[in-house]
Amino acid sequence: MTRYVLVGSGIAGFSAAETLRTLDPQADILMVSDDPYGFYSRPGLAYYLTGEIPEKQLQLFSKKGKLNLEVKQIIARVTNLDPIAHSLKTDRSGTLTYDRLLLATGASAVNLNIPGENLRGTVKLDNLEDIRLILSLVRHTRSAVVVGGGVVAVELVEGLVALGVKVHYFLRGEWFWPNVLGEAEARMIERHLAHDEVILHHHTEIAEILGKRDKVIGVRTTKGDVLRCDMVAVGIGVKPNKEVAQAAGLKTERGILANEFLQTSDPDIFAAGDVAQIFDPRSGHSSIDNLWYPGRKQGRIAAMNMAGQKQVYKRTVAVNVLLLAGIMTTIIGAIGSGRDDGPAYTTRGSSETWQQLPNTIATETGTDVSHLRLMVGEQILLGALVMGDQTISRPLRDMINAQVDITPIKPQLLQSDAQLGQSVMDYWIKTKS
């Protein structure tokens, strides 16, 4: 009987367990993770923070639920991997052996690396433990500073606002999330945040978190200004948890390198999820998706290959749907390299493939409440960003995924007063039938 060990209990690890159990009802499957809460909806944490769902709603399946996988679980941190001996060491349960191993160790929040970061009141939004901490502190929190320019930072802002905290939002650049959003798009979100009485501080970074009796009492900015606050919430990005793989001699770059079968440089070790930097034979690039659905798909494909099949992971265009300051936003495919001069971290809810963009013209249209940007390539649409009205987002996803030839409507799309949404919709209906 083949012994499968899955490291990580996030979406990729869970999806792999589900697939392995389906493929082999008798298989010996062991899941090792240092998250004591097991598998839950990580992106759902933001809605727990805002109070839209209770904590127990984050769990997808009860133990007696419909998807009882009969997977043995160990709560421990993997400290060492020996690919030759096919063994793992953990901090709590000794040595484990495997026939096939999946590394789905995810990514962790990046620290600010500034003085005062360990003071009580400095928080992040990475796992359930973090939300519990925020909720325990919030009764004594009147004002907070949030830093970071992506999805997680804005989720922290919205969560704290919903909890009645006065929020100062520090943005390093000219506008919110500059490496993904254009100015008009970002300003829409900033207007909504300001409407919720969030105080935006552009071109502002923290130099030091100030404390008294081990508690946060304020921040000092790089310009030397001091701002009083009781909490500092950090959402500047994530870094893949690749240390164990790296120490074991597996090939790594930004993440653990995996081929199109999600196999690492060791044939019995596979990688999936936020830690996996996966080769795409079509583009010739290896990239990381910090996205939920690709993580699920990668877990499934890795499991099939672990079970002896030969399944290629076909990267579809990266899609994410976000609720940014109440504005539904769908990002599809490549939308640009953006402009952000600071250190580049990936953020949760983003994909490196969004940045890969050769020979493209951007064209956009919008109102106060909706915005549409198309990235028009030689013959196909390479990416799109849809804010507000989502009618066009499914047709766009289908067209970008299928690489539909848009030559007949390209001149129309590039006109200065183009009716982008209508042109795309009409063309989609025509090409579909």
Place this chain on the structure above:
Amino acid sequence: MNFPLSHETHHVQTLATGHVVPEPERCIQCGICSFNCPIGIDVRLHAWLGKPVADSYCLTCGECVERCPRGVLHFEKTGLFLEGKE
């Protein structure tokens, strides 16, 4: 003369022609849909499995469609004689 349909008949007719369909690629399994379903259908499980909510108890009230923060759910016509989906 007016012969209004009973609530039950109207409901069965509605279900026969349309139901809630998930788009799994957009779903992050937060469970807001299931939490807000007035009769406790696990809509999220349907989204996980990529199956329409064809539960005969579904009121087609649209609460899950409206509440989903990621636009995963939408109503779609169904029917034995409907060719093509949209």
